[in-house]
Amino acid sequence: MSAKGPPSCLATPIALLTFCLISPIADAGEIERGRYLVEALAACDNCHTPRGVAGYDLSNRFSGGAQTFSDKSYVVRGSNISPDRDTGVGAWTDEELRAAIVDGIGRNGRLAPVMPSESYKPLTARDLDAIIAFLRSATPIRAPLLAPQQRSGEWTxxxxxxxxxxxxxxxxxDKNTRGLYVASLARCMSCHSEEIDGAPDYQNCLGAGGKTFRNAAGVVVASNITSHPVKGVGAWSDDELKRAITQGVARDGAPLRPPMSTLSKTHFSKMSxxxxxxxxxxxxxxxxxE
Incomplete structure (x- = not known):
């Protein structure tokens, strides 16, 4: 009797396909690094996992979100990014996944600008591979794309x-470089910079707040997080800033409102x-x- 070994990918049942996609290139450390990036910084569940009363429905993780995003050129929902071959990204190549994550280009062309690929452009090659490895390790969920899905025009x-x-x-x-890296992946400035024609005005309003969110909590305006001592957070202590980021609590002890409160408790609380x-x-x- 021959010794048993890993299944051959030349004649592999569909149930074992995920194993063959992962095992040659991804080890446990790479997958865990990808998990950290997805869960603590990029917050992919926020758009790509359905929600229940208690929060994310992790039994259907990455099968697509229920929230609708719309602007003058698109009406979309977060797509299925589980490794299901028919309705998810299981049949996508690593190159196709990289293009979607950092360039906003899917198999059928440009993704809607709500996919924050520009925030993921600084991903190191190792971290980008780790995210892909983690997504491939997830449970495949068969979930066809939910309507509406409409896109038109180009975006920069x-x-x-x-x-x-x-x-x-x-x-x-370098500490500051690392901080910039984290801020980009977590999309801090895309929320805390006022927009012009749907795009953050980084040149004039970096960190100055002003972006408006409309959700179940009502109308929320992103705050100023520049170093201004009165209008911004220049007078805040490091501990006060960390508490706001990871616990969703303001300097005066009041709870922050969504989306910051949700992101801080569900994702940024896991930040190293x-x-x-x-x-x-x-x-x-x-x-x-100011």
């Missing part, structure tokens, strides 16, 4: 200043101490604005 990416291309691993040893320290250090470099 608006990456954060200094974060328009992939970072190299060595550069992340080093990444949190770097993010706070970088936020303090934002020039004061």
């Amino acid at each position: 990416p608006h990456p954060m200043p200094g974060a328009s291309a992939a970072f190299d691993e060595a550069s992340l040893a 101490p080093d990444d949190l320290d770097a993010l706070v250090a970088w936020i303090r470099t934002i020039p004061p604005k």
Whole structure:
């Protein structure tokens, strides 16, 4: 009797396909790094996982979100990014997934601009591979794309200043560079910078707040997180900033409102101490604005 080994991908049942996609290239450490990036920083569940009364429905993780996003050129919902071959991304190549994540280009053309691919452009090659490995390790969920899905026209990416291309691993040893990296992946400035024609005005309003959100909590305006001592967070202590980021609590102890409260408790609370320290250090470099 021959010794047993891993199943051959030349004659593999569909049930084992995910194993063959992952096992040659992804180890447990790479998958866990991808999990951290997805859960603590990029918050992919926010758009791609349905919600229940208690929060994300993780039994249907990555099968597509229920929230509708719309603007003058699109009406879409978060797509199925589970490794299901027919309705998800199980049949996509790594190159196709990379293009979708960092360039906003899907199999059928340009994705809607609500997919924040410009925020993911600084992903290092290792981190981008780790995200793909983690997505491939998820449970395949058969869930056809929900209507509506309409896109028209073109759009221009608006990456954060200094974060328009992939970072190299060595550069992340610098604390401020690492903070910029974390801020881009977590999309801090895309929320905390006022928009012009649907795009953040980083040149004039970086971190100054002003973007308006309309949700179940009502109308919420993103706050000023520049280093201005009165209008911004220049007088806040590091601990106060960290509490706001990870617990959704303002300086005066009042709870922050969605979407920040949701993101902080569900995602940013998982941020590593080093990444949190770097993010706070970088936020303090934002020039004061009123």
